[in-house]
Amino acid sequence: MANPISLSVTAAAIGTTRAELSGPRGARPKRAISPRNVFIYGTLLLVSVYYLLPLYVMIVTSLKGMPEIRLGNIFAPPVEVTFEPWVKAWATACTGLNCEGLSRGFWNSVRITVPSVVLSIAIASVNGYALANWRFKGADFFFTVLIFGAFIPYQVMLYPIVILLRELGLFGSLWGLVLVHSIFGMPILTLLFRNYFTSVPEELFKAARVDGAGFWGIYFKIMLPMSLPIFVVAMIIQITGVWNDFLFGVVYTKPDVYPMTVQLNNIVNSVQGVKEYNVNMAATIITGLVPLIVYFVSGKLFVRGIAAGAVKG
Amino acid sequence: MTSVSIRDLTLKFGSLEVLKSLNLDIDEGEFLVLLGPSGCGKSTLLNCIAGLLDISDGQIFIGGNNVTWSEPSERGIGMVFQSYALYPQMSVEGNLAFGLKNARMPKDEIAKRITRAAEVLQIEPLLQRKPAQLSGGQRQRVAIGRALVRDVDVFLFDEPLSNLDAKLRAELRVEIKRLHQRLKNTMIYVTHDQIEALTLADRIAIMRNGIIQQLDTPHEIYNRPVNLYVAGFMGSPGMNFIEGEISGAGDASFNVAATQIPLARYPFARADRPGKAIFGIRPEHVSCGAAAMEEPFSTDVEIEVVEPMGADTLVWAVLDGKEFRFRVDGQSPLQAGQTVRIGFDPAKASVFDAASELRL
Amino acid sequence: MTSVSIRDLTLKFGSLEVLKSLNLDIDEGEFLVLLGPSGCGKSTLLNCIAGLLDISDGQIFIGGNNVTWSEPSERGIGMVFQSYALYPQMSVEGNLAFGLKNARMPKDEIAKRITRAAEVLQIEPLLQRKPAQLSGGQRQRVAIGRALVRDVDVFLFDEPLSNLDAKLRAELRVEIKRLHQRLKNTMIYVTHDQIEALTLADRIAIMRNGIIQQLDTPHEIYNRPVNLYVAGFMGSPGMNFIEGEISGAGDASFNVAATQIPLARYPFARADRPGKAIFGIRPEHVSCGAAAMEEPFSTDVEIEVVEPMGADTLVWAVLDGKEFRFRVDGQSPLQAGQTVRIGFDPAKASVFDAASELRL
Amino acid sequence: TDLEVTHWWTSGGEAAAVAEFAKAFDATGHKWVDGAIAGGGGTARPIVVSRIIGGDPMGAFQFNHGRQAEELIEAGLLRDMTDVAEREGWKDIVNPPSLLDACTIDGRIYCAPVNIHSWQWVWLSHAAFEKAGVAVPTSWDEFAAAGKALRDAGIQPLALGGQPWQSSGLFNVLMATLAGPDVLTKIYGEKDADLAAGPEMAKVFQAASDARSMAEGSNVQDWNQATNLVITGKAGGQIMGDWAQGEFAVAGQTAGTDYTCLPGLGMREIISTGGDAFYFPVIDNAEITAAQDVLAATLLKPETQVAFNLKKGSLPIRGDIDLSAANDCMKEGLGILAKGNTMPDVNMLNTEDTNNQLNDLFVQFFQDASITPEAAQERFVEIVRNKD
Amino acid sequence: MASERPNRLYRNLTAKIAAIPMILTAVCVFLGGTAWTVVYSFTNSKLLPRAKFVGLDQYERLWGTHRWVVSIENLMIYGICSLVLSLVIGFVLAALMDQKIRFENTFRTIILYPFALSFIVTGLVWQWLLNPDLGLQSVVRSAGWVSFNFDPLYNADIVIFGVLIAGIWQGSGLIMVLMLAGLRGIDESIWKAARVDGIPLWKTYVFIVIPMLRPVFITTLVLITSGIVRLYDLIVAQTSGGPGIASEVPAKYVYDYMFQGQNLGQGFAASTMMLLAVLIVIIPWAYLEFGGKKRG
Numbered sequence A: 001m002a003n004p005i006s007l008s009v010t011a012a013a014i015g016t017t018r019a020e021l022s023g024p025r026g027a028r029p030k031r032a033i034s035p036r037n038v039f040i041y042g043t044l045l046l047v048s049v050y051y052l053l054p055l056y057v058m059i060v061t062s063l064k065g066m067p068e069i070r071l072g073n074i075f076a077p078p079v080e081v082t083f084e085p086w087v088k089a090w091a092t093a094c095t096g097l098n099c100e101g102l103s104r105g106f107w108n109s110v111r112i113t114v115p116s117v118v119l120s121i122a123i124a125s126v127n128g129y130a131l132a133n134w135r136f137k138g139a140d141f142f143f144t145v146l147i148f149g150a151f152i153p154y155q156v157m158l159y160p161i162v163i164l165l166r167e168l169g170l171f172g173s174l175w176g177l178v179l180v181h182s183i184f185g186m187p188i189l190t191l192l193f194r195n196y197f198t199s200v201p202e203e204l205f206k207a208a209r210v211d212g213a214g215f216w217g218i219y220f221k222i223m224l225p226m227s228l229p230i231f232v233v234a235m236i237i238q239i240t241g242v243w244n245d246f247l248f249g250v251v252y253t254k255p256d257v258y259p260m261t262v263q264l265n266n267i268v269n270s271v272q273g274v275k276e277y278n279v280n281m282a283a284t285i286i287t288g289l290v291p292l293i294v295y296f297v298s299g300k301l302f303v304r305g306i307a308a309g310a311v312k313g
Numbered sequence B, C: 001m002t003s004v005s006i007r008d009l010t011l012k013f014g015s016l017e018v019l020k021s022l023n024l025d026i027d028e029g030e031f032l033v034l035l036g037p038s039g040c041g042k043s044t045l046l047n048c049i050a051g052l053l054d055i056s057d058g059q060i061f062i063g064g065n066n067v068t069w070s071e072p073s074e075r076g077i078g079m080v081f082q083s084y085a086l087y088p089q090m091s092v093e094g095n096l097a098f099g100l101k102n103a104r105m106p107k108d109e110i111a112k113r114i115t116r117a118a119e120v121l122q123i124e125p126l127l128q129r130k131p132a133q134l135s136g137g138q139r140q141r142v143a144i145g146r147a148l149v150r151d152v153d154v155f156l157f158d159e160p161l162s163n164l165d166a167k168l169r170a171e172l173r174v175e176i177k178r179l180h181q182r183l184k185n186t187m188i189y190v191t192h193d194q195i196e197a198l199t200l201a202d203r204i205a206i207m208r209n210g211i212i213q214q215l216d217t218p219h220e221i222y223n224r225p226v227n228l229y230v231a232g233f234m235g236s237p238g239m240n241f242i243e244g245e246i247s248g249a250g251d252a253s254f255n256v257a258a259t260q261i262p263l264a265r266y267p268f269a270r271a272d273r274p275g276k277a278i279f280g281i282r283p284e285h286v287s288c289g290a291a292a293m294e295e296p297f298s299t300d301v302e303i304e305v306v307e308p309m310g311a312d313t314l315v316w317a318v319l320d321g322k323e324f325r326f327r328v329d330g331q332s333p334l335q336a337g338q339t340v341r342i343g344f345d346p347a348k349a350s351v352f353d354a355a356s357e358l359r360l
Numbered sequence D: 001t002d003l004e005v006t007h008w009w010t011s012g013g014e015a016a017a018v019a020e021f022a023k024a025f026d027a028t029g030h031k032w033v034d035g036a037i038a039g040g041g042g043t044a045r046p047i048v049v050s051r052i053i054g055g056d057p058m059g060a061f062q063f064n065h066g067r068q069a070e071e072l073i074e075a076g077l078l079r080d081m082t083d084v085a086e087r088e089g090w091k092d093i094v095n096p097p098s099l100l101d102a103c104t105i106d107g108r109i110y111c112a113p114v115n116i117h118s119w120q121w122v123w124l125s126h127a128a129f130e131k132a133g134v135a136v137p138t139s140w141d142e143f144a145a146a147g148k149a150l151r152d153a154g155i156q157p158l159a160l161g162g163q164p165w166q167s168s169g170l171f172n173v174l175m176a177t178l179a180g181p182d183v184l185t186k187i188y189g190e191k192d193a194d195l196a197a198g199p200e201m202a203k204v205f206q207a208a209s210d211a212r213s214m215a216e217g218s219n220v221q222d223w224n225q226a227t228n229l230v231i232t233g234k235a236g237g238q239i240m241g242d243w244a245q246g247e248f249a250v251a252g253q254t255a256g257t258d259y260t261c262l263p264g265l266g267m268r269e270i271i272s273t274g275g276d277a278f279y280f281p282v283i284d285n286a287e288i289t290a291a292q293d294v295l296a297a298t299l300l301k302p303e304t305q306v307a308f309n310l311k312k313g314s315l316p317i318r319g320d321i322d323l324s325a326a327n328d329c330m331k332e333g334l335g336i337l338a339k340g341n342t343m344p345d346v347n348m349l350n351t352e353d354t355n356n357q358l359n360d361l362f363v364q365f366f367q368d369a370s371i372t373p374e375a376a377q378e379r380f381v382e383i384v385r386n387k388d
Numbered sequence E: 001m002a003s004e005r006p007n008r009l010y011r012n013l014t015a016k017i018a019a020i021p022m023i024l025t026a027v028c029v030f031l032g033g034t035a036w037t038v039v040y041s042f043t044n045s046k047l048l049p050r051a052k053f054v055g056l057d058q059y060e061r062l063w064g065t066h067r068w069v070v071s072i073e074n075l076m077i078y079g080i081c082s083l084v085l086s087l088v089i090g091f092v093l094a095a096l097m098d099q100k101i102r103f104e105n106t107f108r109t110i111i112l113y114p115f116a117l118s119f120i121v122t123g124l125v126w127q128w129l130l131n132p133d134l135g136l137q138s139v140v141r142s143a144g145w146v147s148f149n150f151d152p153l154y155n156a157d158i159v160i161f162g163v164l165i166a167g168i169w170q171g172s173g174l175i176m177v178l179m180l181a182g183l184r185g186i187d188e189s190i191w192k193a194a195r196v197d198g199i200p201l202w203k204t205y206v207f208i209v210i211p212m213l214r215p216v217f218i219t220t221l222v223l224i225t226s227g228i229v230r231l232y233d234l235i236v237a238q239t240s241g242g243p244g245i246a247s248e249v250p251a252k253y254v255y256d257y258m259f260q261g262q263n264l265g266q267g268f269a270a271s272t273m274m275l276l277a278v279l280i281v282i283i284p285w286a287y288l289e290f291g292g293k294k295r296g
């Protein structure tokens, strides 16, 4: 647009000295290999080695035969790739008289994990919602006790819970285990949900109340649809926790519903002669696969959810 | 007829008494603005009326019913929030329909009401959009629509415009005013923007620390503030205050240092006139230059800062060592450093007792 | 002497060109305001000057030095942010001292500077407090103080007042103005509030989409906007625009439907006057009632809404089916529904070409 | 009827032995549902106990002989198997009778003993001694003397797993063989603290200290890994109960040619008569009760006993069966048993609590060379004094 | 419509009903279980809980037990190191990730994935990597450096640091993500202000940013601390408390005495001591969280 600026600019430009015009111009020069970049990426790469090493060793070892392992270097890639350890870990490894490997426990783990995750998240999200938005008298007290529960070593609660489950008539059943997982997942999940719902603008909640929505109406129609990130976080934490659990799975159920980790423990701890490291590693990877996949698939949402729910301690 | 009536309302947060035995009656179809500084309890009062806060003591009547313990949705109120509070995952239509669905209204009735509200607010083309896809002004309209469809007696607004920029604010202000003229519902409107209060209100309630200081028409509040606080709060730039003493009885005058302002034309509200007092005059009631000489009182001041604001110019001067502001035309040639003659009519002033701060 | 000088500054975020070959010279001691709507690139420009963003092309000179590649701290600038950006866990004193300590300034010098800045900004009693214990205005003052102690040539302000409420904003505005009068530093001030721009600026640069539309004194910008955009942007309530056609050459007139506005007194900036044009007149340049008859042009309008705003009253009327605003005295007795005579002097108007939107 | 049986026999020899039980039980028309828990008694016991307390017990479970199940019996949670015992005439066949005594409380029998395990064995690798150029020792003293030669040959003289019970087991063996069974019975059975502090024990501690230096560098956890060191000739020998025998068998080694076993460490012909027993929780289900009776009876049947014990490497609990298929070591054990040179197992004298304390003491002692024998003895005396 | 003031109990009744699971858990399980544990810690329960009270005997024995003292020492060492290292590593990594780097997602995934694995797995893998005959030591030795010595799991003096390596490996990813989220929440103008003030980057972090991340640090502190107190699986899988009792921890002591030693009373006494320690941590936290500020 033709306007007075261009005039004033030319006038000023004439006034400036030539030296000025010859100075630096444009973007600051950047080198790809600056000390800063070397430091950042160097550190990160180094750290990555530390984090990846075990995974690498696990995978490599699980693909080797026993003779190769005995001879060699654990970091060396397998000379002869064999999937036998995987097959053995999955299908034929023995514990006592059962030689079905991990396969026996896989579906049990699924059957335990799914309801546990669903129930614990359902309860914890309602708790968090009630604590954040419907603060009734004593809510803070119960919440503090709940958080206190996060610190109690599981072993301490083993017997009281046995008694509790017995009184409820749930001992030994799948539902008993689901209940236990829900109870022990509750502190940290409730904390997450409470923090998240606290960050939802209170006015939204008020608007819904004026619109005549009740406790459940607001929960299902307003809060739930808004809280995907935190649900993902809760899900990952809970899937990881439940799937990896050994103690509750073995104490509160019986052999026909033992989860995979019990099987893993049996395989790893039933040493027959020498330790079959390759089978152990294969079994370990197989057992960890489900949480790993869940995590890889939803990792981004996890980070987002953490930002939304956990940071506002 | 009284539409909303509040009796001895007290509200405490723990030991903090936010509202103190407050009484308020609002007529049907009235536009009442609650005005006050941040933290004075405006939102709290509104939330009490809406039923979103449990009150500690007192009663609330809406449309003649005691609703003190009713649910918010049963009170016949609609509420519009500062941050819009639209349900983010629902379309505009869903937002409007949510309250109606909760009340189990038949589908066709819901559709009818939404169509009507959308028409009134001119948001028909937006019905299928999500709130995130709307501009600030559009969101605000949807938020109003949500109250509108529910066909409530009383509209409650909590600073509905303060998240918008100045231009949009001015436009939506007029729209709300038009809406009120059309619908004639009772409206209670919280703001801390006095322009909004002055332009919208039938009556303004000025609050401070949970107590209503003055409840009156904008004109009265602006021109006859009952106390120093209200006088200082209203008007931007604020009223000029001069501390001094009143002397004489019938033909009283206000003395400060060397200056004497005659108070003969001042309509005293009270007969007792103690010594120490504060004299207040609004910047726009001060004339300057030639016009000043025609006023009952005039004096010379030195100009410190000149603020041209487009339509008019605000001048910051020094009178008797104290800051003194006055407003002149936008094209005024006044300059910082100049000395200029100003004058005003004490009849337009407000005089307050220095101790009680009440209007004399 | 030129204090800040920007040559062909281009800045891209990826493929988005936010600043487009921008040139700007700011004199020493000048108060320049960058004004524009949200997202037009004001903050980006300021950040480039401060060295917080790496520019894509062009040069930046401050105090005669080419600082295009210098670190922010070496440029002799101080910056004040909208969100204050105080270091929350340091006391006010710590906030002020932190930069100086880093520059290894002797202790007593630091103390001296802090004392002086605290005095200038009247924050002496606050020095030991934490930012969380300060009010908005106080925080803003500390933020200014942080630039002040560093004794820089150029102050950069990025919307320093927009987080404050209206009253405080008005007060701090004056304080900044006074500060500038006292310190006489170069100041570059970003805002989207035109009152701030008008009151503070020596010159205003109006930006839009990364391009400076007009760079001139507030008076010129307000009264002689170079294009329709600037005209519409400045002024609240905005200028009334009427679309129509210019007829005649010497004694031209502006025609819209039945109405004819004589343009004889209008100081045309250009000789070519195409047919379709837009006529703009500011609400405060419109008189009403008896005064209207004395204006070169007058007509009747119907009043729709009356907005009393204390000192004056804004009237929304209908002229030829279009909204038409004008401003009258605060005590005006006008009422909605009334028909009233209005008039104005076309010399005070602005006329734009309908196609290019440039001033005629 | 399905009967769930919990046990912690998961190593190679053990699992093969259990399979014999399962086969025999399945042959009766019932079904053995295997509830193996790897990781030993420490892992399995809480599971057993909590399931019983929780009201959902398994059909049968394996415990060590001794005081482990005492409280469960007192609480009435375990079945009284006296009827089965009488029907099957256990009183007459179980040998030594002390085994049944351990199952008996107030004259009622609560468990079915299935085997006899003795701790007092040392297993020596012929290959290792050959490599070191030393003759295979015939007693602990010779073995201890050969320690240096073995070490010089790059062979781990004594294999010792890191699990705590192995350390205390080793010590108890030294105590029983060097100081004699009477001392052990007096100290553990009668809490004779003075004896524990006495010079005889000091000698035992000194021997333990020698064993400690021989075991240094044995970086394995599980007992059978340690046994494996002996089997593969990487270690000279291991002091371990007769269950180690099973591992040699699974590895296809023959006693006398590949390895040598010395009962009582070659110092004193004595074996303890601990062992495993099966317990049967009270379950309110007639079918299961019946199946429990059948299982109990099956476990003690001669054929079952033979098949099981051959695989497990332990001694049968009845003297009236033909074990001609047994290998030399087992026969030696049988011989000692027949001579009546037996002593009670530590488990029968100590509560698990005391064992646990001993475990703590000795695992530390054997892994930490800085603890002097004297200091260890002091702590030992303390434990003995406070034991219940 | 109601004009009487309704019973307080019935206000928001649904919310209260919905909170019943939480209340039951808190009161019955956590409070009830804790109380039960504390009560029975004064008895001489063996295999089964029995109400035969013996006063403070169990506690006297507890503190007279060598292993308990070692456990406590280990927990202290592990706890302090793990706390400091987790926070430092987590923060440094987060700070690096916050530098607008390329491949951020990849790096983040790499650092966070161990979090998805159980302690059992972590323990096994690291036990193996640290095994002197198979793992790092043998690899380095076979590469030529014969005198290289790195066998933390078999050296009683440093075994706890071997556990630490694994613990950090598993836990620091989550801390990093938390810190990163916190860093991302910091107002950008703070960084700008610091640059204009000429403050070096490291000083900006140390004096300005870290103090601003207080809430994040509190959250992570709670997380890490609760993990430390519960440390059990990792030890069992990696060292079984060995060599000797060099890597014993309180939670394992509790477990071993309750189930292996069949001395519930002793186990309960140890648990009670642990709970006491937890209370010392959690009470100040609860005070910070709920004491001063209210929502508003």
Ligand SMILES: Nc1ncnc2c1ncn2[C@@H]1O[C@H](COP(=O)(O)OP(=O)(O)OP(=O)(O)O)[C@@H](O)[C@H]1O
Binding pocket: B013, B016, B018, B036, B037, B038, B039, B040, B041, B042, B043, B044, B045, B192, E294, E295, E296
């Ligand atoms: N939930 C609460 N708990 C405790 N105190 C509260 C709560 N909500 C508000 N307050 C306090 O009550 C007082 C009044 O708050 P209120 O929100 O009504 O002010 P307001 O007039 O609406 O202010 P603003 O203009 O800032 O919205 C304030 O001092 C506030 O701190």
Ligand SMILES: Nc1ncnc2c1ncn2[C@@H]1O[C@H](COP(=O)(O)OP(=O)(O)OP(=O)(O)O)[C@@H](O)[C@H]1O
Binding pocket: C013, C016, C018, C036, C037, C038, C039, C040, C041, C042, C043, C044, C045, C192
């Ligand atoms: N880091 C960034 N990356 C990409 N685009 C950006 C970035 N920062 C700003 N922009 C874009 O650059 C344009 C100018 O932004 P800028 O912040 O300068 O606007 P502004 O005039 O300061 O607006 P406001 O008044 O809202 O502060 C906007 O369109 C914005 O979306």
Ligand SMILES: [Mg+2]
Binding pocket: B042, B043, B044, B158
């Ligand atoms: Mg409010």
Ligand SMILES: [Mg+2]
Binding pocket: C042, C043, C044, C158
């Ligand atoms: Mg900006």
